[in-house]
Amino acid sequence: MRHRNLVILTGAGISAESGVPTFRADDGLWLGHRIEDVATPGAFARDPSLVQDFYNRRRRQLAEVRPNAAHHALADLAARWEGDFLLVTQNVDDLHDRAHALTPPAPGFELIHMHGELLKAHCTRTGRVCDWPDDLEPQQPSPHHPLGLLRPHIVWFGEMPFMLERIDAAIAACDLFISIGTSGAVYPAAGFVQQARFAGARTVEINLEPTPGSRLFDQGVYGPATQMVPAFVNNLLAG
Ligand code: OAD
DSSP: OOOOOEEEEEOTHHHHTTTOOOSSSTTOHHHHSOHHHHSSHHHHHHOHHHHHHHHHHHHHHGGGOOOOHHHHHHHHHHHHOOSOEEEEEOOOSSHHHHHHHHSOOOTTEEEEETTEEEEEEEETTTOOEEEOOSOOOTTOBOTTOTTOBEEEEEOOTTSOOTTHHHHHHHHHTOSEEEEESOOSOSTTGGGHHHHHHHTTOEEEEEESSOOTTGGGSSEEEESOHHHHHHHHHHHHHHO
16 A cells, blocks of 8 residues: 555535435535524523434434445445554544444544534533433433533534544644545634645545535545445555
8 A cells, every 4th residue: 555644534425325414515404504503502501402402303313324335435444454544524423433333443543523423412511421322301411410411412613623633643644635525614624634735645535526625635536425435445455
């Protein structure tokens, strides 16, 4: 293999063909909802019932979807990649996790959900995270603090994404950076390609169509993720 240290960033587009809606498409999640009503700390303080309901519906929907060929191709890559491989997803679904559970990764692999996970909740007082596969009540008492509530373990607008230092370090050390199924509309993830270029990495965008940031990538591969990602992974593994 020509490359050793790999960072892959994924977004909603990789899960679209599994049936998980993206955010900015014509039928996307943000068109039916105002971000400030459901995805900010202020929204949760004002109307916890609306916010919990929004995420309860998305959490329930996970039972109806399955990883697709793109998730499985990345799991296969993680099993066979001989260097470091950081998979950073902006997605809060568990489709990468399920694919990697079926095909266990090599030791250099790590998966980070930088925008959180639907199947987890955290305490508003202590920040402690716990698995939460069920609905959350509007005022769900926290098991971790008598005055705490449980909220979705999701990074809302105005909050800091998770594990940015670890992500920055991996990008600084990578020689191949691939962005899959993201519009590049939300920072800091949208800036990762520039960091990777600064590190001297080769940069590849795989997306249904070119994005506003396409010119920042050395290579663009356009089409549905379930077709483009397995083909790209095969070529990569073939060297
Ligand atoms: P977007 O909805 O902004 O972008 C999805 C991208 O996937 C678009 O560029 C589509 O063209 C592409 N796409 C759609 N279907 C595809 C397919 N079958 N194959 C390949 N590509 C496809 O979603 P994200 O970029 O993930 O943040 O959005 C980033 C963040 O914005 C989300 O994590 C979320 C949102 O606000 C938070 O909630 C914090």
